[in-house]
Amino acid sequence: MKIIVTQENLNRALNIVGRIATTRASLPILANILFRTDNGRLIIAATNMEVSITETIGAKVENDGAITIPARLITDFVNNLPHSNVNLETDGGKVKISAGGYKSTINAALADDFPELPEVKPANKFTIDAESLKEAISKTIIVASSDTTRPILTGVYVYSLDGVIYFAATDGYRLAEKKVMDEKSDISVIVPASTLSDVLRVLNGDEKVRIELDDEQISFMIGDITITSRLIDGRFIDYRQLIPTKTEFSATVDRNEFIRIVKVAELFARESAGSIVLKTKQAGQELSVESITSQIGENNSTIDAEVKGDGVVTLNSKFLLDALNAIGDDKVNLHFSGKLAPVLLTGENDDYKHIVMPVKS
Amino acid sequence: MVNYLAMNEGNISEVNLETQTGVADIGLSSNALWQSVLGEVELICTPQSFRTFWLPTKLISFNNDKLLIEVNNIFAKTQFEKKFAPLINDILKKHGLTRPQLEFITSSTKRREHNEDVMVVETSKKSSGSTPAKFESRLNSRFTFDNFIVGSCNDLAYAAAGAVAEHPGEKYNPIFIYGGVGLGKTHLIQAIGNKITGQWPAKRVLYASTEEFVNDFIHHLRSKTVDEFTRKYRDIDALIIDDMQFIAGKEKNQEAFFNTFNALHQASKQIIIAADRPPANIPTLTDRLKSRLLMGMAIDVNLPDYETRVAIIELKAAHSSVQLPRETAEYLAENIKTNVRELEGSLNYILANAEMRGIEPTPEFAAELLANSRTARPKHITARQIIEKTARYFELKPADICSPARDKYIVLPRQIAMYLLRSELHMSYPKIANELGRKDHTTALHSIEKIDREIKLDITIREKVAEIREVIYA
Numbered sequence: 001m002k003i004i005v006t007q008e009n010l011n012r013a014l015n016i017v018g019r020i021a022t023t024r025a026s027l028p029i030l031a032n033i034l035f036r037t038d039n040g041r042l043i044i045a046a047t048n049m050e051v052s053i054t055e056t057i058g059a060k061v062e063n064d065g066a067i068t069i070p071a072r073l074i075t076d077f078v079n080n081l082p083h084s085n086v087n088l089e090t091d092g093g094k095v096k097i098s099a100g101g102y103k104s105t106i107n108a109a110l111a112d113d114f115p116e117l118p119e120v121k122p123a124n125k126f127t128i129d130a131e132s133l134k135e136a137i138s139k140t141i142i143v144a145s146s147d148t149t150r151p152i153l154t155g156v157y158v159y160s161l162d163g164v165i166y167f168a169a170t171d172g173y174r175l176a177e178k179k180v181m182d183e184k185s186d187i188s189v190i191v192p193a194s195t196l197s198d199v200l201r202v203l204n205g206d207e208k209v210r211i212e213l214d215d216e217q218i219s220f221m222i223g224d225i226t227i228t229s230r231l232i233d234g235r236f237i238d239y240r241q242l243i244p245t246k247t248e249f250s251a252t253v254d255r256n257e258f259i260r261i262v263k264v265a266e267l268f269a270r271e272s273a274g275s276i277v278l279k280t281k282q283a284g285q286e287l288s289v290e291s292i293t294s295q296i297g298e299n300n301s302t303i304d305a306e307v308k309g310d311g312v313v314t315l316n317s318k319f320l321l322d323a324l325n326a327i328g329d330d331k332v333n334l335h336f337s338g339k340l341a342p343v344l345l346t347g348e349n350d351d352y353k354h355i356v357m358p359v360k361s
Numbered sequence: 362m363v364n365y366l367a368m369n370e371g372n373i374s375e376v377n378l379e380t381q382t383g384v385a386d387i388g389l390s391s392n393a394l395w396q397s398v399l400g401e402v403e404l405i406c407t408p409q410s411f412r413t414f415w416l417p418t419k420l421i422s423f424n425n426d427k428l429l430i431e432v433n434n435i436f437a438k439t440q441f442e443k444k445f446a447p448l449i450n451d452i453l454k455k456h457g458l459t460r461p462q463l464e465f466i467t468s469s470t471k472r473r474e475h476n477e478d479v480m481v482v483e484t485s486k487k488s489s490g491s492t493p494a495k496f497e498s499r500l501n502s503r504f505t506f507d508n509f510i511v512g513s514c515n516d517l518a519y520a521a522a523g524a525v526a527e528h529p530g531e532k533y534n535p536i537f538i539y540g541g542v543g544l545g546k547t548h549l550i551q552a553i554g555n556k557i558t559g560q561w562p563a564k565r566v567l568y569a570s571t572e573e574f575v576n577d578f579i580h581h582l583r584s585k586t587v588d589e590f591t592r593k594y595r596d597i598d599a600l601i602i603d604d605m606q607f608i609a610g611k612e613k614n615q616e617a618f619f620n621t622f623n624a625l626h627q628a629s630k631q632i633i634i635a636a637d638r639p640p641a642n643i644p645t646l647t648d649r650l651k652s653r654l655l656m657g658m659a660i661d662v663n664l665p666d667y668e669t670r671v672a673i674i675e676l677k678a679a680h681s682s683v684q685l686p687r688e689t690a691e692y693l694a695e696n697i698k699t700n701v702r703e704l705e706g707s708l709n710y711i712l713a714n715a716e717m718r719g720i721e722p723t724p725e726f727a728a729e730l731l732a733n734s735r736t737a738r739p740k741h742i743t744a745r746q747i748i749e750k751t752a753r754y755f756e757l758k759p760a761d762i763c764s765p766a767r768d769k770y771i772v773l774p775r776q777i778a779m780y781l782l783r784s785e786l787h788m789s790y791p792k793i794a795n796e797l798g799r800k801d802h803t804t805a806l807h808s809i810e811k812i813d814r815e816i817k818l819d820i821t822i823r824e825k826v827a828e829i830r831e832v833i834y835a
C-alpha cells in the first residue's frame with residue numbers, strides 16, 4: 001500500500017476513530033486502527049467488538065493495500081505532524097510514514113488478522129437531521145444506567161409509536177423521554193448509551209444522519225463516518241405507566257432562577273446525600289427549596305412561581321439539576337403529588353418529559 | 362481442550378445424533394465432528410482469537426450436510442460469515458463432507474426465532490379459520506370468553522352473552538349490556554363477536570363504536586353514498602355497537618340506526634349493544650328506539666366482588682408473565698373497588714414501578730405506591746365542590762340546596778349531596794347537616810339512610826348517584 005493524505009484529514013479521522021480502539025480487549029489487534037484503500041479513497045476503521053467506527057477520507061492512492069497500526073502511537077504521531085502531506089507506505093510488517101522532515105517506521109500488524117467490519121442488512125432505515133438527533137441523545141443518555149447487571153437500562157430505547165419516534169431511558173431513579181420526529185416505519189430497539197455518546201461526539205453541523213437497523217445492529221451514517229453497533233437484547237420496561245398524568249401540585253418557574261436556588265441548597269445538602277426539600281405555596285405563589293445539615297447549617301431560598309396547591313417533596317439535588325439542565329427552556333413546569341409519587345418536569349412544551357423519583361424522607 | 366470437551370458435554374443432547382446422513386459415513390457424532398474442527402482451528406489461529414471467537418461456539422444442528430452453529434454475538438457472526446467460513450469448509454472437507462452448508466446464528470436470534478415459531482403456529486391456526494373473503498370485523502382478538510373473569514357481578518351477563526354467541530340471531534336479540542365504566546362491557550360484546558367468527562368463519566361480524574357508526578353515516582351522507590353505508594351495516598350477520606349512550610340527541614343518526622336495527626332484526630341477524638346505562642335512562646333516545654332496544658334482553662354488569670377482583674389481578678399479572686405475590690393481589694383487590702380498569706391501571710403501575718426499580722412487587726411496595734395516588738384523590742375534593750356539582754347536575758343553584766326550601770325537586774338533590782358527602786369525604790353527620798344549612802344532624806342521618814336504601818331498590822337513583830360521582834371525579 002502506498003498513499004498520500006493531508007495531515008488535517010488524517011488527524012481528524014484518527015481522533016474520531018482512534019477512540020474506539022482498545023487495549024483492554026482479549027484480542028490484541030483491536031488496539032490497532034485499520035487502514036485500507038477503497039476505490040481511490042482511504043478507509044480508516046476501529047472496533048471494540050461492540051461498536052465499530054469507520055471514516056472514509058480522500059487520498060492519493062498509488063498502490064492499493066491494507067495494514068493495521070497501533071492506535072495510540074499513530075494518533076499521537078500524526079497529531080504532532082505539521083500541516084502538510086503525509087506519505088504512508090507499507091513494507092512487509094512495517095509501515096513507513098513521512099511528512100516533511102519527519103520520518104518514522106512503525107511495526108504494524110497485517111490487516112488479515114483484523115476482524116471483518118460489521119454490515120447492517122437494513123430491515124429499516126430513516127434519516128434524521130443532526131440537530132434533532134443530538135438533542136434526543138443528549139437529553140436521554142444522561143439518565144441511562146451504568147449498572148451492567150440490568151443491561152436494558154444501559155441503553156436508550158428508540159421506538160416508534162403512532163407514527164412518532166421516541167427516545168427513552170431510565171436508571172431506575174429517573175426517566176427521560178424525548179419525542180423526536182414523525183416516522184412511519186416500525187422501530188423498537190435498545191441502543192447502548194455508550195454508542196450514542198460516540199455518535200454525539202461525531203455529530204456536528206447541520207447534515208442529515210442516515211440510520212439503518214436490523215434486529216441486532218444499528219448504523220449511524222454521518223457524512224463519511226459510519227458508526228455501527230450491536231443492539232441490547234431484551235424488552236424495555238413499560239415505562240409509560242410511570243409518567244404521571246394528573247398531579248396534585250404544580251409550579252411553573254424560571255429555569256435559571258430554579259437552577260440557582262437548587263445549587264445553593266445543594267451546598268447544605270452534602271450530609272444528606274444531596275436531598276433537598278421543595279415546597280409550593282399557592283397563597284404566596286412561590287416555590288421554596290430547603291436543605292439542612294447539622295454540621296454546616298441550613299438554607300432556605302424562595303422564588304416566584306405560578307403555583308397550584310401547597311405541596312412538599314424531597315428530591316436529590318443532582319438529579320434535579322440534571323433534569324433542569326436537560327430541559328433547556330426558559331420556563332420549567334414541575335408536577336408532583338405527595339412524597340412518594342414520581343415527579344414530572346417539563347419545559348415549555350410536552351416533547352420532553354423528565355421524571356425523578358422522590359427521596360424518601 | 363479437555364476442559365472444553367467436558368464443558369460442552371451438556372450440549373450433546375441438543376444435537377440429533379441418529380438421523381444425519383453425512384455423519385454415519387465418517388463415523389463421528391456431530392458434536393465430536395465440531396470438536397475436531399475446533400481442535401484444528403486452535404492449532405492455526407492465535408490463542409486470543411480462539412478464545413474470543415471459537416470457544417463460545419456450539420453446534421446446534423447438523424442435517425443433510427447443513428451445519429447450524431451458534432456464536433456468541435453479532436460481531437462474531439460477521440467474522441464467521443465473512444472470514445472463517447472457508448477455513449471451516451476446508452477442515453470439514455478433510456472429514457469427508459464435500460459441500461457443507463454453514464449457517465451461523467447468535468444466541469439472541471435463536472431465542473427470538475424460537476418465540477416467533479410459536480407465534481407462527483398460533484397465527485396460522487387463526488388464519489385457517491378466517492373468512493376467505495376479506496372482511497374487516499374490527500374485533501380485537503384479545504377479548505375472548507376464556508379470559509373473561511366471571512363472578513356474581515357479571516355471571517348473568519356472561520351466560521347471556523355465551524348463549525347469544527352459540528345461537529346468534531335466535532336467542533336474546535338484541536342483547537343490551539350495560540354498566541359503569543371499566544366493568545367489562547366491551548370485553549363481553551367483543552367476545553361474542555370473536556366466538557361467532559371462531560365458530561362460523563364465514564359469518565360477518567362488524568364491531569363499531571357509536572362514534573364510528575355516526576361518523577360513517579355522516580361521511581356517506583356527505584359523499585352521497587348512503588347505499589354503501591346501508592350495505593356495510595346491513596349485509597352482515599352480527600352488528601356490535603359499543604357506547605350506545607353517545608347516540609343520544611342525534612336525531613338523524615338515531616333514525617339511521619333505527620332503520621339498520623329493523624333491517625337486521627327482521628333478517629334474524631344478531632344485534633349486540635353496550636352502553637353505560639339502561640335504554641330507559643338514556644335521555645333523548647327516541648321512544649321507538651328505546652322500546653326496540655328492550656325487545657331482547659337488557660342485562661347489567663356490576664362492580665366485581667373481592668374474589669373476582671383477585672382473580673382478575675392474577676390473570677392480568679400472568680398475562681404480563683409476572684410472578685405477583687398472592688398477598689399483593691389480595692391487597693389490590695381489597696383497596697381498589699371502583700372498576701376493573703382502575704384495578705388494571707394500578708396493577709400495571711405497580712408492575713412498571715417494580716420493574717424499573719428492579720424489586721419484588723410486595724404488598725408493602727404496592728401500599729406505598731397506592732397510598733400516594735389514593736390519598737391524592739379526596740384531597741382534590743371539597744364539600745363545596747360536591748354540593749356545587751350535585752346542584753349543577755340537577756340544574757339547581759348551590760344556594761337552593763342549602764336553602765330551607767322543601768320543594769320535592771330540591772329535597773332529592775339535597776339528600777344525594779348529603780349521601781355523597783358521607784360516602785366520598787366520610788364527614789360526620791353534624792358537619793354534613795351544617796354544610797347544607799340544616800340545624801339537626803338527624804336530618805343528615807335520615808337522608809343518607811334513605812338514599813342508601815333507595816340506591817339498592819331504584820335503578821334511576823343508582824344511575825344518578827353514579828353519574829354525579831363521575832362528574833365529581835372528572
